[in-house]
Amino acid sequence: MKKKSLALGAAGVMALTAAMPIATTAQDPVKLTIESWRNDDLGIWEDVIIPAFEAQHPEIDVTFAPTPPADYNATLQTKLEGGTAGDLITCRPFDASLALYDAGYLASLNDLPGLANFGDVAKSAWITDDGSNVFCVPMASVIHGFIYNKDIFEELGITQLPTTDEELEAILAQIKEDGRYTPLAMGTKDMWESATMGFQNVGADLWQGEEGRKALIAGEAKLTDQPYVDALAELAAWRDFLPEGFEGISYPDAQQYFATGQAAVYPAGSWDIAFFEGQGLDIGFFGPGDVDGDGDCVISDHTDIALGLNAASPNAEAAKTFLDWVASAEFASLYSNSLPGFFSLSNEPVTLEDPVAQEALDLRATCDSTIRNSYQILSRGTPNLENELWAVSAAVINGTLTPEEGAARLQEGLDSWYAAD
Secondary structure, X not given: OHHHHHHHHHHHHHHHHHHOOOOOOOOOOEEEEEEEOOHHHHHHHHHHHHHHHHHHOOOEEEEEEEOOHHHHHHHHHHHHHXXXXXXXXXXXXXXXXXXXXXXXXEOOOOOOHHHXXXXXXXXXXXXXXXXXXXOEEEEEEEEEEEEEEHHHHHHOOOOOOOOEHHHHHHHHHHHHHHXXXXXXXXXXXXXXXXXXXXXXXXXXXXXXXXXXXXXXXXXXXXXXOHHHHHHHHHHHXXXXXXXXXXXXXXXXXXXXXXXXXXXXXXXXXXXXXXXXXXXXXXXXXXXXXEOOOOOOOEEEEEEEEEEEEEOOOOOHHHHHHHHHHHOOHHHHHHHHHHOOOOEEOOOOOOOOOOHHHHHHHHHHHHOEEEOOOOOOOOOOOOOOHHHHHHHHHHHHHHOOOOHHHHHXXXXXXXXXXXXXX
């Protein structure tokens, strides 16, 4: 009887064990969240980039969580201050990200092996002034210019792309005269595009690129000088070529306006190439050309985007694993070809598969390059020059400020806090 009781007891234990969940030694994946302003890229991150990483690192689960571009800086600041920001922070170039690093929100990445794949120019937008700390992994630059609808150009008999400001205005006037299409698809509601896709686009050639940008920093030039007034005057001239009610048109609205074939030309940067190709549009790309008439051209080839580590992330080691992959040759090729118009800053060679992206990249061979003149040093105070450029550029296009008044406001704001060393 005793043996039988023991047997029944064992059977009972076995039955109870079978009914209970079995413990496993496998750990749940570490979850990482990426903060970004690139909401247009959500599908590519979810469908292409993240799966490529997770195939090699199933122990890490990555989520791309973008914020609309105009809201990104303020939203990110609020999240960082409140301790709710993601593990990985998409970094704007120069001052905005340097301020986050100085405030302790971004971690130093000096010990990241993958940074060896980038040269000094690539890292210059995400490094401290003394060069001692790199705080974001460079991802890509973007090139400013104009996207055009090839079908509309063919229909209107426009066979020669503009290489000067005068030629561009002649084409826009021809399109307006025909009356079937809006010449330029852009609005001023969000303001930033007026500066980024307008002022910085055509202005780079007028102020002689790096020469003019560095002169502003050195205090040897002012925003009231003729090149800057001329850049704002160029924007004022665009008013006649924009859609009716452009003051109420946002960036996404303008994208859809062009994507639906209502406009012939879209003032842009290479970052918009992937979006319009995704809409099935047959597009091409041309640069601002020789705006000042001196026979040379300068383009804004802007160190645009990088990825950093939230210093407060509880998943720092997993985040560094992802960042090291972002620094790899695999990511450089994947990113450049998944997002045509974003050009890798890595030393690793990348073969572009997209012909429109190649058209933009080819401008480097014929024009000098510069970066946006408000991004380094000149936006560290209040009023912030970058944000002032948004407001002033939009106001000049709207007609509520003259180019001269706009330039004076920009210089007055800069004078209120900035003095060259």
